Each structure stands twice: as structure tokens, then as C-alpha cells.
Amino acid sequence: MSVDSNNGPLAGLRRPFEGPNTMGNTPSFWLGFVAAVAVLAALPILFGYYAAEIGAVFLAYALLGVSLAFIWGYCGILSFGQVAFFGIGGYAFGVVAINVPTLTGATLGLLAAIAVSTCFAAALGYFMFYGGVRDVYVTILTLVVALVLYTFMGQTAGGEWAIGDARLGGFNGMSGVPNLGIGIGSTGLEIGIVGHYYVTLSALVATYLGLRALVNSRFGYAMVATREDESRTEMFGYNTTFIKFAVFTIGGAIAGLSGVLFTTQNNYIDPSVFGITAAALPVVWASVGGRTSLLGTVGAALAIQFVDYQLALSGSEWALVIIGSLLVFVVLVMPEGVAPRLRDLVVNYRSSEPTPADAPAGTEEVSD
Amino acid sequence: MGTSDPTVMTTQAVDETGEGTSRILQTRNLRKEFGGLTATDDVDFALEEGELRCLIGPNGAGKSTFLNLLTGQLEPTAGKIYYDGHDVTDLPSYERVDRGISMKFQVPSIYEGLTVAQNLRIPLQQVADGDAFETRTREILERFDLLAERDTVASNLSHGQQQRLEIGMAMALEPTLMLLDEPVAGLSVEETAEIADLLREISDDDGVALIVIEHDIDFVESIADRVTVLDQGSIFREGTVEAVKSDPEVKRIYLGEDH
Amino acid sequence: MATPELLNLGFEFVEIFAFIVLATVGLAVIFGMMGIINLAHGEFILVGAYATSFAVAAGLPLAVAMAVGVVATAAFGLVLERLIIRRLYGRLLDSMVVTWGISLVMIQLTRIAFGNTAPGVGIPFGQLPVVDGPVYYLVLAVVAVGVLGGLYALFMWTDFGVRARATMQDEETARSMGVDTDRMYMATFAIGSGLAGLAGALYAPVMTVTPEYGTSFLVESFVAVVVGGSSVLLGTILASGFLGTVNAAFTNLAGTFMGQVAMLVAAIVAIRLMPDGITGLLSDLREKWGESE
Amino acid sequence: MLELMNLRASYGKTPILRGVDVAVDEGEIVGIMGKNGVGKTTLIKAVVGLLEADEGTVVFDGEDVTDEPADVRARRGMGYIPQGRDVFPGLTVEENLRMGETINEGDDRLQYEAVYDYFPILEERRDQKAGTMSGGQQQMLAIGRALIGNPELLLLDEPSEGVQPSIVQDITRDLRSVNEELGTTICFVEQNLHVVQNLAERCYAIDKGEIVDELGPDRLESRDAVTEYLAV
Amino acid sequence: VAEGGLVGLGDGSSGPTVAILEDRSGTFALTGTAKYRTTKLAIEEINRDGGILGEEIDVFAPDPQSDNMRYQDLTRYAIYRENVDVMWAGYSSATREAIRPIVNEHEQLYFYTTQYEGGVCDNTVFPLGATARQQLGAVVPYMIEEYGDEIYTIAADYNFGQLSGDWVKIIAEEHSAEVVGEEYIPLGESQFGSTINDIQSADPDFVMSMLVGQDHSSFYEQRLASGLTDIPVGTSTNMAQEREHLRIDPPALEDVYAGVSYMEELPTERNEAFVERYYDRWDDAEYINQEAQNNYFSVYLYKEAVERAGTFDQEAVIEELESGIEVEAPEGDVTLDPATHHVEHNMRVAHADETHEISFDDERTIEPSFLHDVGCDLTSEAEQTQYEPADYYEVV
Numbered sequence A: 001m002s003v004d005s006n007n008g009p010l011a012g013l014r015r016p017f018e019g020p021n022t023m024g025n026t027p028s029f030w031l032g033f034v035a036a037v038a039v040l041a042a043l044p045i046l047f048g049y050y051a052a053e054i055g056a057v058f059l060a061y062a063l064l065g066v067s068l069a070f071i072w073g074y075c076g077i078l079s080f081g082q083v084a085f086f087g088i089g090g091y092a093f094g095v096v097a098i099n100v101p102t103l104t105g106a107t108l109g110l111l112a113a114i115a116v117s118t119c120f121a122a123a124l125g126y127f128m129f130y131g132g133v134r135d136v137y138v139t140i141l142t143l144v145v146a147l148v149l150y151t152f153m154g155q156t157a158g159g160e161w162a163i164g165d166a167r168l169g170g171f172n173g174m175s176g177v178p179n180l181g182i183g184i185g186s187t188g189l190e191i192g193i194v195g196h197y198y199v200t201l202s203a204l205v206a207t208y209l210g211l212r213a214l215v216n217s218r219f220g221y222a223m224v225a226t227r228e229d230e231s232r233t234e235m236f237g238y239n240t241t242f243i244k245f246a247v248f249t250i251g252g253a254i255a256g257l258s259g260v261l262f263t264t265q266n267n268y269i270d271p272s273v274f275g276i277t278a279a280a281l282p283v284v285w286a287s288v289g290g291r292t293s294l295l296g297t298v299g300a301a302l303a304i305q306f307v308d309y310q311l312a313l314s315g316s317e318w319a320l321v322i323i324g325s326l327l328v329f330v331v332l333v334m335p336e337g338v339a340p341r342l343r344d345l346v347v348n349y350r351s352s353e354p355t356p357a358d359a360p361a362g363t364e365e366v367s368d
Numbered sequence B: 001m002g003t004s005d006p007t008v009m010t011t012q013a014v015d016e017t018g019e020g021t022s023r024i025l026q027t028r029n030l031r032k033e034f035g036g037l038t039a040t041d042d043v044d045f046a047l048e049e050g051e052l053r054c055l056i057g058p059n060g061a062g063k064s065t066f067l068n069l070l071t072g073q074l075e076p077t078a079g080k081i082y083y084d085g086h087d088v089t090d091l092p093s094y095e096r097v098d099r100g101i102s103m104k105f106q107v108p109s110i111y112e113g114l115t116v117a118q119n120l121r122i123p124l125q126q127v128a129d130g131d132a133f134e135t136r137t138r139e140i141l142e143r144f145d146l147l148a149e150r151d152t153v154a155s156n157l158s159h160g161q162q163q164r165l166e167i168g169m170a171m172a173l174e175p176t177l178m179l180l181d182e183p184v185a186g187l188s189v190e191e192t193a194e195i196a197d198l199l200r201e202i203s204d205d206d207g208v209a210l211i212v213i214e215h216d217i218d219f220v221e222s223i224a225d226r227v228t229v230l231d232q233g234s235i236f237r238e239g240t241v242e243a244v245k246s247d248p249e250v251k252r253i254y255l256g257e258d259h
Numbered sequence C: 001m002a003t004p005e006l007l008n009l010g011f012e013f014v015e016i017f018a019f020i021v022l023a024t025v026g027l028a029v030i031f032g033m034m035g036i037i038n039l040a041h042g043e044f045i046l047v048g049a050y051a052t053s054f055a056v057a058a059g060l061p062l063a064v065a066m067a068v069g070v071v072a073t074a075a076f077g078l079v080l081e082r083l084i085i086r087r088l089y090g091r092l093l094d095s096m097v098v099t100w101g102i103s104l105v106m107i108q109l110t111r112i113a114f115g116n117t118a119p120g121v122g123i124p125f126g127q128l129p130v131v132d133g134p135v136y137y138l139v140l141a142v143v144a145v146g147v148l149g150g151l152y153a154l155f156m157w158t159d160f161g162v163r164a165r166a167t168m169q170d171e172e173t174a175r176s177m178g179v180d181t182d183r184m185y186m187a188t189f190a191i192g193s194g195l196a197g198l199a200g201a202l203y204a205p206v207m208t209v210t211p212e213y214g215t216s217f218l219v220e221s222f223v224a225v226v227v228g229g230s231s232v233l234l235g236t237i238l239a240s241g242f243l244g245t246v247n248a249a250f251t252n253l254a255g256t257f258m259g260q261v262a263m264l265v266a267a268i269v270a271i272r273l274m275p276d277g278i279t280g281l282l283s284d285l286r287e288k289w290g291e292s293e
Numbered sequence D: 001m002l003e004l005m006n007l008r009a010s011y012g013k014t015p016i017l018r019g020v021d022v023a024v025d026e027g028e029i030v031g032i033m034g035k036n037g038v039g040k041t042t043l044i045k046a047v048v049g050l051l052e053a054d055e056g057t058v059v060f061d062g063e064d065v066t067d068e069p070a071d072v073r074a075r076r077g078m079g080y081i082p083q084g085r086d087v088f089p090g091l092t093v094e095e096n097l098r099m100g101e102t103i104n105e106g107d108d109r110l111q112y113e114a115v116y117d118y119f120p121i122l123e124e125r126r127d128q129k130a131g132t133m134s135g136g137q138q139q140m141l142a143i144g145r146a147l148i149g150n151p152e153l154l155l156l157d158e159p160s161e162g163v164q165p166s167i168v169q170d171i172t173r174d175l176r177s178v179n180e181e182l183g184t185t186i187c188f189v190e191q192n193l194h195v196v197q198n199l200a201e202r203c204y205a206i207d208k209g210e211i212v213d214e215l216g217p218d219r220l221e222s223r224d225a226v227t228e229y230l231a232v
Numbered sequence E: 001v002a003e004g005g006l007v008g009l010g011d012g013s014s015g016p017t018v019a020i021l022e023d024r025s026g027t028f029a030l031t032g033t034a035k036y037r038t039t040k041l042a043i044e045e046i047n048r049d050g051g052i053l054g055e056e057i058d059v060f061a062p063d064p065q066s067d068n069m070r071y072q073d074l075t076r077y078a079i080y081r082e083n084v085d086v087m088w089a090g091y092s093s094a095t096r097e098a099i100r101p102i103v104n105e106h107e108q109l110y111f112y113t114t115q116y117e118g119g120v121c122d123n124t125v126f127p128l129g130a131t132a133r134q135q136l137g138a139v140v141p142y143m144i145e146e147y148g149d150e151i152y153t154i155a156a157d158y159n160f161g162q163l164s165g166d167w168v169k170i171i172a173e174e175h176s177a178e179v180v181g182e183e184y185i186p187l188g189e190s191q192f193g194s195t196i197n198d199i200q201s202a203d204p205d206f207v208m209s210m211l212v213g214q215d216h217s218s219f220y221e222q223r224l225a226s227g228l229t230d231i232p233v234g235t236s237t238n239m240a241q242e243r244e245h246l247r248i249d250p251p252a253l254e255d256v257y258a259g260v261s262y263m264e265e266l267p268t269e270r271n272e273a274f275v276e277r278y279y280d281r282w283d284d285a286e287y288i289n290q291e292a293q294n295n296y297f298s299v300y301l302y303k304e305a306v307e308r309a310g311t312f313d314q315e316a317v318i319e320e321l322e323s324g325i326e327v328e329a330p331e332g333d334v335t336l337d338p339a340t341h342h343v344e345h346n347m348r349v350a351h352a353d354e355t356h357e358i359s360f361d362d363e364r365t366i367e368p369s370f371l372h373d374v375g376c377d378l379t380s381e382a383e384q385t386q387y388e389p390a391d392y393y394e395v396v
């Protein structure tokens, strides 16, 4: 621990975001965090539109990963269907924005999409948790919900499957989804490629900080207690059913937001977002990065998708073999994920150092 | 059979005349069946405010079942539970806790992955925050002799420390009624004595009512004013420890001739 | 409804029932007995199908080729259990993540090694006289029921079964009772794998064998296991019956798509109403019935 | 029958047993006592093979079994009753008993009736899932399960925990008669004064992973001598 | 933030770069591999003959592995980093739709060559495959004439299949025939028990099959096992694309009739020479499907347009493509229709007998008339639409 970890000049600013439920409660961690955000922010300046366009997709994925790490890592709910909310958010935005092809539509679309995915998650959560569905059954049920959506959206090719001007489009997907924008009518801001990148990055950073504050709050402890032992927690006067319901709903809202960011980047969405491969990706990111580490999950999502992208460019058939093996390897060797392992390394390293203040700056400590 | 107590009252009656009786808990015809087996058989049970009652009885008599009915872990087949003058039969567990019932399970069930301080935080943040929270944390750790273990992960505590932590957590809720299922099982004589002192203290100093299940009759003797003997789901005897201990029927079904 | 139509509907039910049972048993044994959620279940089925296809292509008679498929999958499962799965006991969710990784690898390796199709295997036995369909589907149904009966006897009545179940519940204690628990794990996993291989082998003649072959079984098997609940074998029968009925009825009324959707929706509702599955509900009912005694 | 020489064992890096020497003769009833967390359970686990010894030897029936896995030792005739009633919760009572037979491949197993005689409740509940039995009922099942294989050596870890007083007395008596009638050697861990005094012929006291005392029949008579080690 | 620096980077050589994004693995590898190979073959032939405008063609050809997400990534990469002059990409319509927003945003010249549902009217996209209207227009009237006027449609349950089903109805009506039943089968379904029952009970004169993918080819084996081979099958998808007649043992495809613009078996001298060149180049190749042939001739179409334009500039090339170009394709001479960016194909009916021998019948040229009817004219108006028959025909 750094000497000034609890009374530096910025300690007051940091306090709401720190606590035993998150890793990285030191000034050097925050230094590294700011540096990492700065690097991400610089990417479009350094590498232009292309980096912005590709990078925004990765960041949207990272946000999806965060939504899972939050509910799985902190509340023990493994949803295999986060993509359901992701996809619903994307489609909902498309439906609204296509029907109202002005900035009003884009603005409404964003609000509507988050509302719809939140409500859907709330409905599903209510249905499951108040119905006594538990553990692995939640996992499989959420997966089945995603697969039902996949099957359902796949057969919406016909013209009758339109909401106003927006064709759902079956497997061919919904095309012509407008860009993000804020405004009324034609006055306002349409968000272009680079703007979109920064919007996505901001959403990710804001969500991360918000969730950090949440998990270190009173509610956060209740979540962790629920994860550790539900019936015990109930005996301490917590309505664990409600806690799970609320957490699941928040997770759905975040996934919905990431879906909007993803869909507006591609101006297109199709049912494959609900498919089993897509459904498994958030689970992969959270497992590899460390589900109890929001930042670890972000890092894993970015890294894995980047590697996958590079493998795709190389055209290698081995991409899936490599990703799959990586997953098996990480879970077997580091059951908690990479970030917690790194944290342990850093902690061990520090405690073996006579002068902890000299420990290398935060970049070492990649976990949150 | 349940001793039919002429003072058993309906909810309303309790509400109106509560002061006269100072009765904190009362069950009426409480019944729980598992398939063909009646684990709790029409039990009428009553507990005074601040009383420390031990529940003894043969294995399988239905002691744990009875306690689990009180906490809401199990749903009764029939009957009513009144707590502090209110019918709580249909309330979920967490709402019963809000009203002041807390419980320690038969098997230790602390949060093994969390530290002692984090464990304590879960109940404590329900009743205190800010400075009060810090003070209370310290107080409880001191009282249960866990100050040195503050940052120890609970799974690394000894059995006795775990038991103390769990009682401490139940106390943190500032309950008016505490239910303990075999709190000294597997503890050494020394630790058993420590727990006995603790429970007496909780009862005498804090005025908390307690129901304690235990097979260790010496322990029971060292803490309890009155004991209730359950057998085959029903209240078999109720009275002072001496009276119950010397009852030949209790000897026959439960204590054996050594006692 | 006219008799031939009823017969056709019945035939359809038998077909779907057999499919769900055979798709599910392997998964059910591995999940229910060992607490491993095998997301690579479909790819175990794939191993059975490929082995069968290649054995037929190599000139073996179909029945022998199918036996090859079963044995190959059991052996494959055995190897995987020793290398990977045994590290996952007691880690339910991790097992799901790891086996998903395995599934990715297997699909892609199959593709790289064998291309996009395996050699075709014709449907044996010709067609039925009354209803329009292959005799083979009836054979599948008989095998499905036989497998369930055999498994029930094996796990409930034999010493092996009691030991295997005991091992899965508490390995340490079972070992201290003289059970070679490593062998129990291997044997149980191999049986589960072999059953997956059996499904692959039996459906190799009916369905085109491609690297994605296994995914056709996945949804049905998972849904059936979950709807079935904790008593895996009884659960498999009841869930297959229930889901098969829903699927057959809706397929008949409104086509294959509606059949599938109806089945999935029925499954979701079923889990909501019976969080512990059909067999969970049964034991609750047993408890309730006891009350009136 | 059983001889432990300089036995050392640990969980991870924490040493728990620091060189234990124990010898139990055929037909003896030997107790092991000590306060919580001193390593009694660890010792028993090292004997039955659920924990690997770091150092030292375990000799059973004249043979060095130190490197044998638990299941092999069990089949040699070690019966074990774990602390905390580790019955198989999903198996029925009768299936649990059936598991007990596993350790004995010979034909001198006990009949179910014999076990039911000791614990009638087990016969009544033969088809009930063990996990739904009460705490004490599970303990009886655990004992019955070990008896049925008719082991040469019976190792019990706190058999009285959670059992009602009268049955504790019954169990004590039953174990004595098993010892007398079947010649079973018994080695048990206990916290319960009555059991220690009424069952043990000889008793080791353990503290911090080492044998610190051995009590013969005369000292076992004395309540004070015994409680010293239960409340060290 | 400036795009500059990127655009200029290029790849050193000044010659044209072509993206071939065709699946060599995954679900569509069976057709995609041949598409990739024929494109490569054409480019190699052109390079050997001195390239286009004297420039050698560079190829950017990673394997998208039948994954639409990869297609999106690769399309962006091709446009931004490889700065490609033209691209061939994708087998399924879903792939085309997934990348069309990117293609549109960057006004990228794009050839989509799969036979498809039709209706795409898009200023930088050239959908050169035969449309459902063209393929079904060849086979359905032929089947009605030969077998009768009761039709049972089974089709893959997605955009292409459903629209094809609509076209069967339209064409049936035009020929006073009737669709007596239709069933849409989920992609990936490989059990046809109930479908076959339904066909048996409806007892049509023939079945129209627009089944897609390898899972669906189980239909033919199950058709044989259920004794359904006495009912002939017309198709716009099978045989010419996934060579079911070669993959499945006879006589499962007995009396299957496909409306095609091309099959490898086409017995013309020009085609036989093409087939020989192909197998010389790719000795492990298995089959040249219909779309692979489209890829091949469209490379020449592109070459012709560039040479006429005298530049690789995409706008100029598109303008030349819209001037009505004709090339000698293995299927016969084909003409690009300037207004719709589609091709007037030489359509024929291919018949498989009980040994799966292929014979051809009823050859004629069918123009892409639907888009004309709806008023698509890309020479005068830039559009990015996909029209559907439901908007213009009562019967669907």
C-alpha cells in the first residue's frame, strides 16, 4: 500500500470509488487509469478514422462485458443472455430512429432503446427471480431467451414484420439504421465516426466509474453478500430477490446501451447478435479478464477482440482454435481471471519492496 | 401435546393487552409436515421478552424445523406465528429480521470468502452508518474477541472464532429475539464456557430474548432459566432446568440414565 | 381427426421424443451426475457422427460403424476428462466456460481436418407401411427407451451406480469408503460421452454431418435437462415427453418454426413454474400428498 | 494394528501435524483428545489417507501404507466416520449403508439387521434421502455405515457431536460391544468428557500438532486429568 | 482529426487492388471456396496477359469464414487500409446486407455474385447472380408444363427463401397454376419428417424446393427413405450451388429439376475449356458452382469497364459499367443491364436422373425484368434500395 493511499490531496475525490469490493484503490492505480483513458482517447488522433471506426466497436463490446462482470462477478448471476438486451437495444434504436429520421429520432431512439432493454431485463428478471429460478437455471434460461430471440428475429424477413418504416429484416438484418445524434428536428449534433468513438469511450468510462461507486456502496455490499450466500443474507434482513432483480435490470440497461452504440456504429444489426457465439463472448471476456474485476473484463474484451480481429485479417482458420484454447487455458490456470492474478502479483511485489512509494506507477496495476 | 395455555390470544387481543403479558413470541397450532412425517405437530409456544429459553429433545424431534419456521426458512403447513403482537406467519425472512428476529444456523454459515470486518458489515450497515458504524464495528469485534482477526478471511478462522463471529453478526442487527441452533457443537470445554458467558450477557445486559437449541445439558444448565423439551414434533415438557432434568420421562426419551 | 392423420401425429411425436431423449441423455448423465455443464456436448455428438460416417465410408457395416462411433466418443471423453474436466469438478459455471472453449476448438479443428462434410450414410430399413416415414425412426425410439431403462437400472440398482452417485456427492467420503473415485469419474464421464456418441452415430444417417452438426442437438438437450430437473433419468423421460408433445403439436398445426418456438417458450414457462424441474415438482407433490394422510 | 511414526502433514504451507507418534494394538480402544484446531481431524485424515503425509510413516496391520490412496487403505479394513456427519445427502439411508459395504470385499460384512438393531430409526427411514434427516440421525447413519463393512479398525471423528445424550450413551455402549464381540479395534476423537471416560481404554492428548500426553486407565478415571486436555 | 495520411499510405505499387472476400471455411465454404478460386483464376489470367491498363492486379483475400462480423471488419479494412478499387464479397444475402452500409458510406464498387432473391437497386453494387425471378422463371413454367399445376413449396425460412416462395406464387399465377401448400424450414433444420408427411397428404404435382445449406440437403435422403421420390422436385437452389447430386448417393435426387444459369456439367466447348483451366489451376477442386462462374466472368466485366474508362477511378468505372457491357461467359454471352446493374442470364433447366446424370433443357435468356417494372434506373438516379415483390403483386 502506498503511504498516502488514504490521505492524498485527491483522496476525497477517489473515496466513493474505492473499497474492498474493487481492486486498485491506490493513487498509482488511478494514475494508470487516467493514462490508459488518455491513450484510448488519443487513438483516433494518432490513427485516424479507421481506428475510430474499429475501436468504437471494441469499446461497445467492452461495455457489454462490463454489464456481465457487474451482475456475475458482484452478484453471482451468470447471464448467458446479455446479448439479448444488447440486441434489443440495437433493434429498438433502429425502429425509432428509422421512423423518425431526424435528430429527434436519434435522441428518442437512444432513450427508447435503453428503456426497452431495461424493461425487458426487468420483466425477465422479475419472471425468474420472483419465480424462484436459481443458479445455473438462470444461466440456461437466459441463454434460451437469447436463442428464442435469434430464432424469432431470423424469421422476420417478410414485409409484415415491419414497425412503421422499419423492417426487422430477418436474417438479412435491419439496415439503414441512422447514426447517433442529439437534438430536435435538424438542429443539434449528428455524431460522426470520430464523435461516435468518443461517445462510446465516455459511456464506458462513466459506466465504469458509476459501477465502481455502486459496488462500493451499501448496496454493493448487499450484492456481494447475496453472491456469497443468499439465504444467509436474507437472514440479515436483505430482500435478496429484489437485489438480484435490481442488479439484473441494471445489467440489462447497460447491455442495451452498448447495443445502441454497436448498432449505430455499423448502421446495421442482424439476429446473429443473439446467436450462441455472440452470447458466449461476454462470458469469455469476463472469465478471462476476471469477473470480479470490471476493468479486467474491459481489458479482456479489448484484447480478445483485437486478437480476434488480427486473426481475421490474417485470414487464419486457427482464430477460433486459438481463442477457444486461450479460454480453456485461462480458466484452468487462473480460475479467477487475469486481473485478480495480476493484482496478487502486484501486491506481492509491493509487499516485498522495502519502499512501496517507489513502486512503478499504475500501469503495472491493470486491475480496477 | 401443546400445553393449552389459557392466555393464548389472537393478534388483536395481543395488540390491546400486550403490556400485561410482555410476550415477545407466540405460536399457535404451528404445524409442519414433510410428506407423511409431521416434524412440528401443532405447537403452541410462548416466550417472554428478554427470556433465555433452551430447546432440547431427541434427534429428529423437530427442533431445527421449529426454529426454521420461526425465521421463515420453512413455510408452515398450518398455524400462526405472532411476534411482538403481530402476525408474522406470512412475512418473508428479511422482513422478520427487520422486526428484530435474527438467527444463527446449525452449521456455521458466515461468508467464507469475506474478511471478518466485511462479514460484520453486512448486518451492521442495516442499522448504522457513518461514525456510528465504525464505533459499533469496533465494539462488536472487541466484545467477541475478534479485533485481532479484523482482516482475516473468515474461512481461515478457527471453529470457535467462526461461531463467535456468527453470533456477533446476529447481534449486530440489534435484535430483540435471537435464535441459535447448536451454538457450541464441536467446541472445546473452554470455548463452550466462553459462549455460555456471552449468551448470558446478551440476555442480561442487552435484554435480548434467546432461543437456544443444544444437546450439551451442562451447557444448557449453565445458561437457561427455562427449557422446553420437544419430542416427535410436540412440546413434551416445559419448566426449569432442574425440574426437566429430573423428570423420569425426559430421562427415558432423551437424557439417558447417566444424567 | 382422421386415423391416418392421428397416426402421422403420433409418428411425429415418436420421432421428436426419440430425438430429444437421445440428444439429452449424455448431457443429463454428465450434468446430473457430475455437475459439469458440458457445452461441448454437441461436439461429443459430432465425434460419434464423424466416426460413424468414416467407418461406413471405410466399408464397415452400419451397426458396427455405429459401435465405432460410440466407442470413439467414449474414449475421447475419457481423454478429455483426464486432461481437463477433472479439474472442474465442483466448479459448475467454470465448467460451462471451459467446455464452450473446447466446443469452439473442436468445431474448428473438425473443419480444418475434415472439411465441411463427412461422407453420407444412407437411412437403413426402408419405409413404413401405414404412415409415411422411415422404419428407422421407430428403431430410434426403441433405442431411446432402451437406453433410458438401461441407465436407470445401471445407476439405481447396481453397486456401480450407488458408488458412482456417492462419488459425485462427496468424493472424499466415498474414497474413504473404499471407492476408487478417479475411476468412477472416468467411467461416468465416459458413459456420458459414449451416450453423446450414440446420438451422433444414430443420427448420422438422418442428418447431414457437418462441423456444426452438434449444434442441432444443443438447444433441445439443454432445455430438456433443465426442464427435467434433478432426477436426471426420470427427468429426461418426462421432459422429452412434455417438450416432444408441444413440439409435435405445434409443428403439426403451424409448421416447423412454430414447433421450435413453442417448445422453447414452453420450456421457459416450465422453468418459471417449476424452478426445480419436473422431478422437483414431483417431489413437492409427494410432500403435499403426504399431508392428507 | 496401527502405528504412526513421526507423522507430519500440512495444508498448503501451514504445518498442522508436527511429528506424531501413535501406536494402537489390535483390539484396543484408544481415544484422542485435544482442544479445537489442534489437528485431531487432520491426524485422522492422514491415517485414512485423505491427506498426504509430508513425512513419517503410517503402518497398518504390519504393512507400510503411507503411500497408498484412501480407497486402498479402506479396503484393507479401515472404517472411517468423518466429523460433521458426511453422509451422502442425495442417497437414501439404505444406499448410504450399501456404500459402507464397499470397504469389505470379504463375506464377513455385518447384516443390515445388525445395524438396524443398533439404530432402529435407520430402518424406519431406510428410503428417506439422507440429506433430509436431522443432524443427529445423520450421525447415527454415519456410524451405521462404517459398522456395516465390519472394518478391522474403526476411526471415529467426534461421533457424539450433535447427538442426544441418551444416544451418546447408547453409542458408547454399542461401540464397546462391537469391540468385544467382533474384535474391532477402535480409535476415536472426542470432546465429550463422558464418552472419553466411558469408552477409551487409553487416550492420547494432542496439542498444536504434537502428542503431549498419554493417559492410562487410572488417569482416565479422573475428571480433572481429562478436562485438562479438553480445555487446555 | 484528419483522414489524411491514411489514404495516401496505399501499398507502394500503383496498380489496382482487388478484395476477394469469399468464404473458404465455415458454413458457406462449399460455395465460397470455388468463388474465391474462380476470381483468383480470372485475375491470374489477366495478369498473365499484361494486367489491366498495363498494371498488374494485387489481391487482398483474407478468409471471412462465413462470419458476418468478420465481413464487416474486413470490408472496413479493405476500404481504409487496402484502399481497394473493387471488391467481390459474400455468399449469403445476409452478408451482403451486413456490409452494404459500409460499402454505401464509402461509395465502394462492389460485385455480389450469388443467385439471390432480387430487387437490390444500389448505385455502387452490382448483383450479378441470377435473381429468383430469373431462376424460377425458367423452372416453374417448365414443371407446370411437364407435371401439372399443383405446387407445394418448401423453402428456407429467411429472406431469400420467403421471397423465393413469393415468386413461385407469382409465376404460378402467371401460368394459371396454384400453390397448394407452402412450408418454411428454419435454417439449420435437418429433420423433415413432418414436412414430408405434409407433402404426402397434399399430394401435389411437384414440389418447389428453395432449401439452402448442408443441413437442408438431408431432405433428399429423407425423401428417398420415405418413398417421396415419385413426386418430382423443382429447385432454384440445389445442385447448381452445393452439388447435392454429387454429394448425396443416388437416387436421392432423382427427378430434381433446377433452374440455373450455369452448372459445371454444361456441355459447351467454351465451358469445357473453362472447366479444364479451372482444374488445371486448382487440382484439388471439387466443383464449379453457379456463383463461381459469375465471379469469373465479372472479373472480365470489370476489366472491360476499366479499359473503356481508361482509369481505375471507381466513379468512372461504374459509369462505363452502366454503358451496357457484354462479355463471353462460360454460360454463354451475357449482357450487363445498365439501369439495374443486373445481368441478362442464359437460363436453362437442369435435370438429374436416377444416377444423378445431368441433362439440360429449355434454354433461353431472361432479363432482370422486375427492377425495370418497379422503375429502378441507376443510370439516372442513385438509389440504395431493395425492392420486394409483395409491393407490386397482389398474389403475395
Ligand SMILES: Nc1ncnc2c1ncn2[C@@H]1O[C@H](COP(=O)(O)OP(=O)(O)OP(=O)(O)O)[C@@H](O)[C@H]1O
Residues within 6 Å of the ligand: B034, B035, B037, B039, B057, B058, B059, B060, B061, B062, B063, B064, B065, B066, D132, D133, D134, D135, D136, D137, D162
Ligand atoms: N426436508 C425434509 N424432508 C423430509 N423430512 C425432513 C426434512 N427436514 C427434516 N425432516 C425430518 O423432520 C424431523 C425433524 O427434523 P429436525 O431437523 O427438525 O430435527 P432436530 O430436532 O433438529 O434434530 P437434531 O437434534 O438431530 O438436529 C426429522 O425426522 C427429519 O428427518
Ligand SMILES: Nc1ncnc2c1ncn2[C@@H]1O[C@H](COP(=O)(O)OP(=O)(O)OP(=O)(O)O)[C@@H](O)[C@H]1O
Residues within 6 Å of the ligand: B156, B157, B158, B159, B186, D011, D014, D016, D034, D035, D036, D037, D038, D039, D040, D041, D042, D043, D083
Ligand atoms: N482444508 C484446510 N485448509 C487449511 N487449513 C485447514 C484446513 N482444515 C483445517 N485447517 C486448519 O488446520 C488446523 C487443524 O484443524 P483440524 O480440523 O485438524 O482440528 P481439530 O483438532 O479436528 O479441531 P476440531 O475440534 O474443531 O474439530 C486448524 O487450525 C484449521 O484451521
Ligand SMILES: NC(N)=O
Residues within 6 Å of the ligand: E091, E092, E093, E094, E114, E115, E116, E117, E160, E212
Ligand atoms: N442469396 C442467398 N442464397 O442467400
Ligand SMILES: [Mg+2]
Residues within 6 Å of the ligand: B063, B064, B065, B106, D134, D135, D136
Ligand atoms: Mg437440528
Ligand SMILES: [Mg+2]
Residues within 6 Å of the ligand: D040, D041, D042, D083, D157
Ligand atoms: Mg476436528
